[in-house]
Amino acid sequence: MVSLMGGPVEAAVRKKADVRKPVAVSTKAKTGTKKVAVGGKRRVAKVAAVHRGRSLIQVAVPAKLSYGQLAGLHGTHDPLDLKSSVALVIDQDTREVLFSKNDRAVLPIASLTKLMTGLIVTEAKLPLNEMIVITQDDVDTEKGSSSRLRVGTELSRGELLHLALMSSENRAAHALGRTYPGGLATFVGLMNARAHSLGMKDTRYVEPTGLSSSNQSSAKDLATLVAAAYTDPKLRELSTSPGHEVEVGNRTLQFNNTNRLVKSPSWEIGLQKTGYISEAGQCLVMQTKIAGRKLIMVFLDSAGKFSRLGDAERVRRWIESSPATSRETRQVNS
Secondary structure, eight states: OOBSSSSHHHHHHHHHHHTOOOOOOOTTOEEEEEEEEETTEEEEEEEEEEEETTEEEEEEOOOOOOHHHHTTGGGOOOTTOOSEEEEEEEETTTOOEEEEESTTOBEEOGGGHHHHHHHHHHHTTOOTTOEEEOOGGGSOOSSOOOOSSOTTOEEEHHHHHHHHHHSOOHHHHHHHHHTSTTOHHHHHHHHHHHHHHTTOTTOBOSSSSSOSTTOEEOHHHHHHHHHHHHTOHHHHHHHTOSEEEEEETTEEEEEEOSOGGGGOTTOOEEEEEEEEETTTEEEEEEEEEETTEEEEEEEEEESSTTHHHHHHHHHHHHHHHSOTTTOOOEEEOO
């Protein structure tokens, strides 16, 4: 198991982080994107226009590396050339591992957290028609992310659950935890207790949205969570919903699924969740049916906005092109 909670990997993270300190930029600096020389190659990077004396210059602002990148996990080669540093594909019925890559590495999981948030809410059988008001407590102070659910917005628990699972709405997820009987601390405690009961030994939650990089897990544990969540019809329905409209005062807001594969006729997806924060990279978990087999897929720390979906497509083509009797298990670990 590769963990970032301590030991040599944590030391490597700290050492690399020390040499990648952000460029000091004036608060009046203008930022944008441009092709610049980064590491000897021309790449699109964030740039800032800053004043140095009387001159206006442009400097590249280094992108924040994910924990997986800092730990060197992207150096692990795999035969499918996946862009995710961590991947796991298992047969849902037999638990046979079809593909494995760094599946015990413990990394931040971003909004994959919301799958456990949803599981706690549905298993408690709280009334989904109960109205909940978004408050200032639900505003993201961790990453400063925006939301179309303004403070004062009133929606039902069911609608908040829908938006949290389908559109990864952070204020919706936080409100679900905050209004749980006993409060937010009780809710987070239940998240960790449920993970423990499922045997998710590599998993830790500190809040219900995934905005904190301290919410961490492994691909192996997340496959267990997907299998548990799949047994709940409500989680299957809401997480795979292509889109949903909500009435907020005199406004009608359209929310869409963060996973465009749910709209693809070539995919049969039973449950899914995406996630992203810079520390976690692009993440995706899915239950799907391919070549007659029910599969659970986990992709963590993928580099590139659409690369997690590309990795899912690569795995699907591999499974469809390989007869089950001749397909050999792919296992890659650093």
